[in-house]
Amino acid sequence: MSLPELTETTSPDRVELPGSRGEHFLQCALETSDRATRFYSDQVLDHLNPAMAEFVGRMEMAFISTADADGECDSSLRAGPAGFLRVVDSRTLVYPEYRGNGVMASLGNIMENPHVGMLMVDFAEDLIGLHVNGRARIAPFEDFAEFAGEDRRIEQWVVVEVQEAYVHCRKHIPRMVPVDRVRHWGTDDVKRKGGDFFGVKADKMSDAGG
Secondary structure (H helix, E strand, C coil), X not given: CCCCCCCCXXXXXXXXXXXXXXXHXXXXXXXXXXXXXXXXXXXXXCCCCHHHXXXXXXXXXXXXXXXXXXXXXXXXXXXXXCCCCEEEECCEEEEXXXXXXXXXXXXXXXXXXXXXXXXXXXXXXXXXXXXXXXXXXXXXXXXXXXXXXXXXXXXXXXXXXEEEEEEECCCCCCCCCCCCCCCCCCCCCHHHHCCXXXXXXXXXXXXXXX
């Protein structure tokens, strides 16, 4: 099935609804507007309700999506003990940035483009996910030092102003069983970080030597 081209004149008015022009255009083209409108009405908030805040507080990981000023995207994983994601209030959440590989891809994108998408998934018990979309900024450690406790591995924080929060349905979420492991937060040990798991360094060395 071919779709008509999205243009300013064919794009539906989205002032009254969440989401992008593109998604509303496709809803019209594929005749899913009624279903989508029910979802927006029933499930999409511009803040975190108490059930969402409780869910965030027990998550041990979140998938983070960012994009630079040109729209080039990056996705990453942030993880920590339950409670590392902090709900400050119904419209604000904070997560820590630990020492990493020094690339700063996510933070660099946030400096250029504050829009951020977060996905948190409970794979073990409730088999449900939560999307949080909003605007992010980088804050120094001192701004939220009370959240760190004795943890001095945190270098800075990302503060997210919530603009959309909505459920990710469970029907395709696999059930996983947590297994205890020692996590070496902030380590520079190459082996503990995964080494050259995908052989990229080895391939580059081989190409350079060949």
